[in-house]
Amino acid sequence: EDQVTQSPEALRLQEGESSSLNCSYTVSGLRGLFWYRQDPGKGPEFLFTLYSAGEEKEKERLKATLTKKESFLHITAPKPEDSATYLCAVSQGGSEKLVFGKGMKLTVNP
Amino acid sequence: NAGVTQTPKFRILKIGQSMTLQCTQDMNHNYMYWYRQDPGMGLKLIYYSVGAGITDKGEVPNGYNVSRSTTEDFPLRLELAAPSQTSVYFCASRGQASYEQYFGPGTRLTVT
Numbered sequence: 178e179d180q181v182t183q184s185p186e187a188l189r190l191q192e193g194e195s196s197s198l199n200c201s202y203t204v205s206g207l208r209g210l211f212w213y214r215q216d217p218g219k220g221p222e223f224l225f226t227l228y229s230a231g232e233e234k235e236k237e238r239l240k241a242t243l244t245k246k247e248s249f250l251h252i253t254a255p256k257p258e259d260s261a262t263y264l265c266a267v268s269q270g271g272s273e274k275l276v277f278g279k280g281m282k283l284t285v286n287p
Numbered sequence: 288n289a290g291v292t293q294t295p296k297f298r299i300l301k302i303g304q305s306m307t308l309q310c311t312q313d314m315n316h317n318y319m320y321w322y323r324q325d326p327g328m329g330l331k332l333i334y335y336s337v338g339a340g341i342t343d344k345g346e347v348p349n350g351y352n353v354s355r356s357t358t359e360d361f362p363l364r365l366e367l368a369a370p371s372q373t374s375v376y377f378c379a380s381r382g383q384a385s386y387e388q389y390f391g392p393g394t395r396l397t398v399t
Contacts, residue, residue: 181329209386220291220377220390221330264330268386273318273337274345275388277329 180204183265183278190255190285198250198281200265210248211275212241213264221264224250255285289313291391293378299397300368308363308394310378318381319361320388321345321353323374330377336361368398 182201190196202210209228213221225234227243234241238259240251250263262282266275294309312319317338322330332345336355350372352364361380365372375395379388 211387213390218393220392223387223389226385226387266330273320273335273343274332275330279327279329
């Protein structure tokens with residue numbers, strides 16, 4: 178069965194304190210790994226798609242990387258506005274189902 | 288360009304009542320999806336559609352129905368609401384050329 182595990186479940190950082198979020202996955206025939214940001218009371222906001230091991234994507238203070246078993250979302254010098262829940266999801270070839278992890282709540286204190 | 292819109296934002300139903308959650312997208316996307324999100328759980332796929340007139344079940348379809356008569360609209364129907372259907376419902380869509388899905392703002396449903 179396809180599985181996605183995110184760790185840690187919650188993370189508190191001081192402004193400017195860089196860190197990484199982990200997403201471990203098991204899926205046969207990965208079609209894509211997706212990162213989303215979700216603010217309270219809002220829908221998930223798309224951040225990145227990674228398709229193959231070794232791929233990296235960057236956007237502002239965020240950088241996503243992918244290996245054959247996990248993905249990392251690196252946050253460099255975070256700001257309070259980066260506080261949100263970050264979701265990881267995988268898609269298997271031939272399936273329309275996205276398998277989501279439970280999410281990781283990030284709080285960045287000023 | 289509004290993206291994916293959902294109505295209503297909030298709704299309270301009594302057990303046994305029925306309702307339709309509306310979803311519309313203005314991106315001319317062929318693929319549309321309905322998910323539910325429960326506290327401490329990942330989003331679960333309820334139903335999806337690959338184009339007008341074509342729908343299929345996801346992981347948790349029981350108690351729900353869908354239809355897709357146009358490219359833009361993908362309503363989700365709840366028949367005989369039960370407390371287990373208390374959740375936040377998200378509609379999403381994607382285009383043909385890529386696999387990332389774009390989500391609406393959600394509908395928070397409470398069944399009492």
